[in-house]
Amino acid sequence: MAGPPGLNRPGRATILDVAAAAGVSRQTVTRAMNGMAGISAETKERVLASAEALGYRPSRFGRGLVLGGERQLGLVVDDLRNPYSPELAAAVVRAAGSHGWNVMLADVALAGDADRSVASLGEQTDAVIGYLGDRAAQWVALLGSVPVVELDPAGPVAWGAVLLDPSAAVGALAEHLVGAGVRRPVVLDSARGPSRRAALLREALVARGLDVAVAQARASTATAAGEAAAALLDGPRRPDAVLAFNDVMAIGVLAACRRAGLDVPGDVRVTGVDGLPLGALLAPTLTTLSVDFAAVAEAALELVADDPTGSRSVAHHLLLRESA
Missing domain, CATH: 3.40.50.2300 (Response regulator)
Known part of the structure; x- marks a missing residue:
């Protein structure tokens, strides 16, 4: 996947813009902005004037490389x-x-x-x-x-981005649910939906021949998800699987199933997304599309250090537990 375009874009002046405007090298701009020796007072004044006209502010990252410090x-x-x-x-x-x-x-x-x-x-x-x-x-x-x-x-x-890619895990989950006999799944989207995540879940299930409903919680919380799930479970088309937008919302769905006297996963299968450690402490334990937080953090730090205009991708993986 190609990385995003660079940071040199309208409205965001870079050190190269200042160098071009002042007719000097990038190194000279660095010297002028950091008060270093080796350039004339006239050149320094010209560089600072160009920086001010362009609204350029040197990053602490650049200054740190020159001057040291944490x-x-x-x-x-x-x-x-x-x-x-x-x-x-x-x-x-x-x-x-x-x-x-x-x-x-x-x-x-x-x-x-x-x-x-x-x-x-x-x-x-x-x-x-x-x-x-x-x-x-x-x-x-x-x-x-x-x-x-x-x-x-x-x-x-x-600008730079770490992309979280659930597509392979979504496909694996859909295959598993169909193989387990699910026929009436509902995707419970976040309050900020329609989300790309919910669309991927729905598309994967539709592609496997299922009639999929999509519902939306009033807020992206366990309480709001529980309320939405309670309405679904009490409706004329009770779902046999609820795929929540994230693990927190899935916790609310599990609570709604318990209050309705439904067995999970016997009557309803429940899944989340994120792979939060607390999912392993629930009863039943939560099936989820898990993301590696350490990999996300490491990818972001690599971009910051090496290529802050590039991109990295971190895939989710299906973590099958008792709830599905």
């Missing part, structure tokens, strides 16, 4: 109350530590001013990774020249 990595997460976010953060902290980076975190769901939280990361870090969602372009602009690696972007991106 490197700071910014991590953007969406709500630490969701168990997914702490799992991701723990993996990133471990990976960053092995590469000699410190980590600063911004929770854009819980912050009073999400824009300011992201902008602060740009001021205090050398590179930023994380979940940017539908505000990605806006926040990348706020980060200026700081390299950005987006995790699991919803669409095409013009």
